[in-house]
Amino acid sequence: MKVVIIGGAGGIGSSAAFNLLSAQGTYEIVLVDTRPNMITSHTMDLENALGLGTTADTVRGGVPEDALDADVVVLSAAVPLRLNSSRSVFLADNARIVEECLRPVREAGADFGGVVLMLTNPVDPLLTWVHRQGWLPRERLIGYTLNDSLRLRTGVAFALGVPAKDVGAWMLGEHGEGQVPLYSRITVGGEPVVLTEAQRAAAEEYVDTWYTKHVALDSGRTSTWTTGLGTARLIEALNTGSGTVVPASVVLDGEYGVHGASLTVPVELRPEGVRRIVAWDLPPEELAGMSRAAANVEAAASELTAHCATRLS
Incomplete structure (x- = not known):
């Protein structure tokens, strides 16, 4: 490849x-x-x-x-x-x-x-x-949006006092303000876990403040190691076509009630790209989060289209 x-x-x-x-x-x-x-x-x-x-x-x-x-x-x-x-x-x-x-x-x-x-x-x-x-x-x-799910897994791991590698957690939606944590699908060691209010608040605090805390360091670097390794893993999933389900941003055409905007969803990959978007049944509050994220992305994409049209005119 x-x-x-x-x-x-x-x-x-x-x-x-x-x-x-x-x-x-x-x-x-x-x-x-x-x-x-x-x-x-x-x-x-x-x-x-x-x-x-x-x-x-x-x-x-x-x-x-x-x-x-x-x-x-x-x-x-x-x-x-x-x-x-x-x-x-x-x-x-x-x-x-x-x-x-x-x-x-x-x-x-x-x-x-x-x-x-x-x-x-x-x-x-x-x-x-x-x-x-x-x-x-x-x-x-x-x-590439894998880092959002990795940060959620880390936040949950800190809240529960368990190794991050044992946590299964997914962040869908927008890479940024419109992220949608799937608290309905948290697992530890493969077993479903329901977080207490305090545990959920701790996990959310970690996830919601990670970016601003990191940028505030003014180090001039971004998430170099995580993104580098995560990118290699996604390319590996593309190359092998193993059927592993991974989070990635793709343009949706009705999946999760979203049309025409790119959001993070669970996907299976193959060498030609996305094999399929995996359809999960989400509770109403998580589906509502997807709709809000789509509105954010739509507004930004429309603004960009208008900006480019003005620049070229």
């Missing part, structure tokens, strides 16, 4: 490449970025890691046109992280980057047969906006 990582010189892009070295399957990894010295530095380093018996065949630097025959195009390019209270502040600036980075595959039209895995934020309105351009079907547009 050929994986082209656009933004490969950055922390998340290079972390994804590193973690992909030990993922199940065989990969040709191509790093693309506007900083050639950083790409050379990463590839020189990663080439030596291949000698440890990793699953990757090759790691090299490349150019945007390498995406044309890629099986997966990972888009992690973005404006630098700065102090903020919401990912939505990056919408217009990152839309310009997304537009430019995807230009080669968009212009290739039907000749491009790969999957776009978007990491650039705010991922849901950006993915919705790209889909509305009409050049790629929704099953081949996937947004």
Whole structure:
């Protein structure tokens, strides 16, 4: 499987490449970025890691046109992280980057047969906006949002005093303010668990404040390690088509009562993209959360469309 990582010189892009070295399957990894010295530095380093018996065949630097025959195009390019209270502040600036980075595959039209895995934020309105351009079907547009579920699992683990790896927890909806925690599906060691009000409040406090606390550190870095490993796991799910159910943002067409907006839902993946969206019966309050999240994404995507129309007029 050929994986082209656009933004490969950055922390998340290079972390994804590193973690992909030990993922199940065989990969040709191509790093693309506007900083050639950083790409050379990463590839020189990663080439030596291949000698440890990793699953990757090759790691090299490349150019945007390498995406044309890629099986997966990972888009992690973005404006630098700065102090903020919401990912939505990056919408217009990152839309310009997304537009430019995807230009080669968009212009290739039907000749491009790969999957776009978007990491650039705010991922849901950006993915919705790209889909509305009409050049790629929704099953081949996937947004990375696994971190939300991982943070919920961590928050629940802290509240219960158990290892996070034993917790099963899912965060659907919008990657951001419109996230929908599925407290109806919490498990520990595979067994259903109902949180007390205090435990739920503790888990919510962890999840709801994680982003603002992290950005307030002004470290200049984002969730490099988690996103890198999570991206590798999603690519592994695409490559193997194992049927593992994972959370990802995809454009919905009636699923969970949502039409035309991209939200996180449980999906099964295959090399061609989304095999199916898994339909879970959610209680009314969680379904209502999905509707509110869809309204948020719709508003942002519409704002972006109007902004781009003004800019081009």
